[in-house]
Amino acid sequence: MSSDAMSTKLSRRHILGGACCAGIAAPAIGLGLVPAPVLAQATDHASHGPTTNLTPQEALALLKQGNADFVNNVPFAAPVDAQRRLEIAQSQSPFTVLVGCSDSRVGPEILFGRGLGELFIVRNAGNVVDTAAMGSVEYAVGNLGVPLVVVMGHERCGAVGAALSVVGENATFPGSIGHMVDPILPAAIKAHAEAGADAPEDEVFAAAVRENVARVVTELRTSSPVLAGPLAEGRLMVVGAYYDLDEGRVDFFMES
Template identity: 45%
Template sequence: MTDSQQALERLREGNRRFVNHLRSAEVLISQLRRGELVKGQKPFAIVLGCSDSRVPAEIVFDQGLGDLFVIRVAGNIVAPSQIGSVEFAAEALGPRLVVVMGHTLCSAIDATLEAIEKPSAPRSPNLLSIVDRIRPSIEGLVHTELAEDRQRLMQAAVRANVRASVSHLKHGSRILERMVLEDGLRVVGAEYSLETGEVDFFDL
């Protein structure tokens, strides 16, 4: 089994290849393993990321078939279905690293800031279900000096939202909390830069 530190280093190495426009030979031939994967999967990490089309985890980390268990939802929010997906993967498949990955210029964060600033504007109830999960972690930022600088506000909001999702996974599930305390499971935050392609892991 790959431990959390080994998994983290593997993701970092893969991201370095991606930034430098390289591909791992193992990734390039991973399609040849498709038949082997019919029998089962052993991903080395779980990634909860945003649905944004510019942030596909397998490509950003230069990984192949069967390497990552990826959950994607707008705004990388944590709702019961996401918690259940992480619980399943951690218990049944064995990875010991969970990465919650947000990204710069996130439209879900921007939509939430707009909902805070213009609460009377009409919005879809389904969109509000996402906004309402992000709002508690970033609403306080709107009432600080960050509100005077939209770029800095967005940067702070993206990270605050990631940290909230990390905390929710660590403390919103008895299964995951036990695995963190007893089984070496690690849940970390990360931010992908659309501008550079780099992933910054934080609060390790």
């Protein structure tokens, strides 16, 4: 083990031990047992081990290459074996935050040919950013030093379709589904309003998906104090993406 890795391990154990001995409740949030006091230090990368050294542009290029391989049926060769599992067992250094839809057809690691510990993923129906999602993205950028955030919508997204049906047909939904769809309504309204009278339904649908992604990208770029610094310094990019279910291709947009 290198001295750097050793000191990282020691400092991490020291931090975790300190939280323990001080009697501070340390709610595990599924991100590697990070105690609350460390989470509060939103720009303290050093406490979490080494971060990726990829630039935003390099991270994006890796995703594009991985998706091209997926489209071309290149056999999946991402690191997912026991050796990789052990390499990252003590700390993680993902290179992309992926905000995507829960849809079973759009699993990010598969679409981009990535393995364990590479993508930090936030998924919900309609790839929206609520408080939990925003905090997750901020944690990944602020604490893990992730240089790229991708917001990815997809063709025939059920959540966006639900929003379009609210706009077009006053549809209603049981339970919490209606509230879940609410943040997508502005995108659905815009796509609906801008579509010509004879616009094909799938075109309106795709426009609504892209508009929803664009709104989330803009929200991430403009409303987070944690992301603002890295964005201004060029250490972070937030981009949009659209996944074509039929072709398997991811089209990136809002790259600058």
